[in-house]
Amino acid sequence: MTPQHPKNMTVGVVGLGLMGSSIVVSLLLSGHKVIGIAPIADDMVSAPERINSQLLHCEKSGLLNNSKEHYLSKVLFTANYETLKECAIVLECIIEKEDIKKEVYRKITAIVGDDVVIASNTSAIPISTLQQYVSNPKRFMGIHWAEPAYATRFLEITCGKETSPEIAKWVFKLAHQWGKEPTLLRKDIRGFITNRLMYAVYREALTIVEQEEATLDDIDKSFRYDEGSWITLMGIFRRMDMMGLNNYLEMFKNIFPKLSNKDDIHSIMQYIIDIDAKGTQNSKGLYPYPEGEAKKWDRAFSMFNKDISILADEYAQNRALIKDKYNGE
Ligand SMILES: NC(=O)c1ccc[n+]([C@@H]2O[C@H](COP(=O)([O-])OP(=O)(O)OC[C@H]3O[C@@H](n4cnc5c(N)ncnc54)[C@H](O)[C@@H]3O)[C@@H](O)[C@H]2O)c1
Numbered sequence: 001m002t003p004q005h006p007k008n009m010t011v012g013v014v015g016l017g018l019m020g021s022s023i024v025v026s027l028l029l030s031g032h033k034v035i036g037i038a039p040i041a042d043d044m045v046s047a048p049e050r051i052n053s054q055l056l057h058c059e060k061s062g063l064l065n066n067s068k069e070h071y072l073s074k075v076l077f078t079a080n081y082e083t084l085k086e087c088a089i090v091l092e093c094i095i096e097k098e099d100i101k102k103e104v105y106r107k108i109t110a111i112v113g114d115d116v117v118i119a120s121n122t123s124a125i126p127i128s129t130l131q132q133y134v135s136n137p138k139r140f141m142g143i144h145w146a147e148p149a150y151a152t153r154f155l156e157i158t159c160g161k162e163t164s165p166e167i168a169k170w171v172f173k174l175a176h177q178w179g180k181e182p183t184l185l186r187k188d189i190r191g192f193i194t195n196r197l198m199y200a201v202y203r204e205a206l207t208i209v210e211q212e213e214a215t216l217d218d219i220d221k222s223f224r225y226d227e228g229s230w231i232t233l234m235g236i237f238r239r240m241d242m243m244g245l246n247n248y249l250e251m252f253k254n255i256f257p258k259l260s261n262k263d264d265i266h267s268i269m270q271y272i273i274d275i276d277a278k279g280t281q282n283s284k285g286l287y288p289y290p291e292g293e294a295k296k297w298d299r300a301f302s303m304f305n306k307d308i309s310i311l312a313d314e315y316a317q318n319r320a321l322i323k324d325k326y327n328g329e
Contacts, residue, residue: 012087012112014104015039015094016047016077019121022149023093025054028071029063029150030178035084036077039094039104048077058150061306081107089117089171091143098125105133117167119143123195127160127188138164142185143171144192151305153312155180160188197236207260210268216286232312 011027013020014037024047027034036051038044055068064071076083084090090108094100101120108118114136121144122130131140142158155175159168168184175182185192191199205219214222230239240248272286279285280294 009033009088010035010086012037012084012090012108014081014084014090014092014108015121016043017093017095018050019145019147019149020091020093021047021050022054022147023091023121023145024051024075025058025071025148026145026150026178028055028074029058032074034075035087036075037081037084038077038079041079044077044079051075054148054150057302057306063150063306081111084108084111087112087116089119089174091119091121093121096122096124098129101125101130102133105130109135115139117141117171119171121145124191126190127158127163129160131160131162137162139167141168141171142188142192143175144194146194148302148305151309153179153181153309154194155182156185156192156194157182158185158188158192203260203262203266206266206268207262210266232308233315 010033012035013024013027016024016036016038020036020043024034024036036047038047052068052072055064055071058064059068090112092101092104092108094104101122105118112118117139118134119141120127120130122142123144127140127142130142131137134140137160140160141163142156142160144156144158146152146154155178157168157171157175159165165186168186172182172184183193189196201223205223208214208219209216234242268286275284276282277284277286280289280297283289283291283294
């Protein structure tokens with residue numbers, strides 16, 4: 001596959017909820033024309049509003065090279081799958097339901113050519129399962145973004161059993177042009193990379209709470225101020241190199257046998273589901289949310305995203321800078 005210049009490439013995004021919208025913004029900022037397919041009527045109202053306000057946020061944060069109107073003129077919102085005809089790549093970003101995704105792939109493949117890359121933003125459904133639902137499964141893979149897609153550098157590309165490694169490498173290259181630091185997972189392991197890691201952390205954290213050994217707040221404090229202080233710079237393994245590997249060996253021997261292997265649901269999570277808590281979405285969650293508090297967290301997250309993206313950019317884009325910084329000090 002020979003990539004067109006990204007600026008000439010039209011990208012389709014099917015599903016314009018939370019993630020679909022911010023993926024549209026990310027693609028617009030990378031210079032693409034975007035076809036945004038709204039599979040449900042609500043999307044036709046909420047997605048343009050959300051995308052407009054995200055572009056406004058980008059404008060205020062100095063992330064735009066052109067006017068907001070310029071970017072908006074490059075996106076088409078429609079319920080008509082026929083418009084995907086001109087796309088070189090189509091990103092599916094609809095609710096996490098296998099049967100609904102299957103139906104959406106049927107609609108996409110009825111329109112686009114066999115060489116058009118189709119990808120899912122699924123967080124958990126195996127790519128090898130989803131790719132059975134498209135003709136020419138070689139061109140299907142997972143492209144997993146992090147919210148808000150226009151401000152995060154994360155992008156996880158996952159091959160299913162039948163994905164062509166060449167096509168996956170082409171997407172990997174393209175992702176750099178989207179300003180990402182992509183990862184390429186050649187084997188379709190459950191949870192891919194990031195969820196595999198985070199769910200081990202969730203299990204351990206919930207177990208500590210369930211056993212009343214520490215509070216939610218203490219666990220969050222520990223994670224924010226320990227891991228949070230180095231993780232964007234160096235990840236896990238460089239951290240280990242910097243901390244002295246022999247110490248880890250001793251710790252592993254002592255701690256591994258103590259970690260949770262629980263494979264059923266923690267009682268606190270069952271309770272939270274039973275009371276229909278949806279976290280900041282309905283101000284009912286693991287923490288209490290008095291009036292206005294959930295909105296404050298949304299705003300803080302949005303500001304933090306901007307700051308962390310600039311910081312990560314500074315360190316990741318120009319690795320020499322890291323050397324210079326520390327050589328100079
Ligand atoms: N929210 C996140 O942080 C996040 C992160 C990574 C991956 N994902 C994945 O991205 C996908 C979308 O998640 P989201 O958070 O944007 O969800 P969302 O609930 O915000 O949006 C869901 C969208 O799915 C589509 N949809 C709903 N019902 C449909 C139907 N019956 N038929 C066809 N389309 C329908 C609509 O476009 C709707 O806006 C999921 O696969 C999810 O696992 C989400």
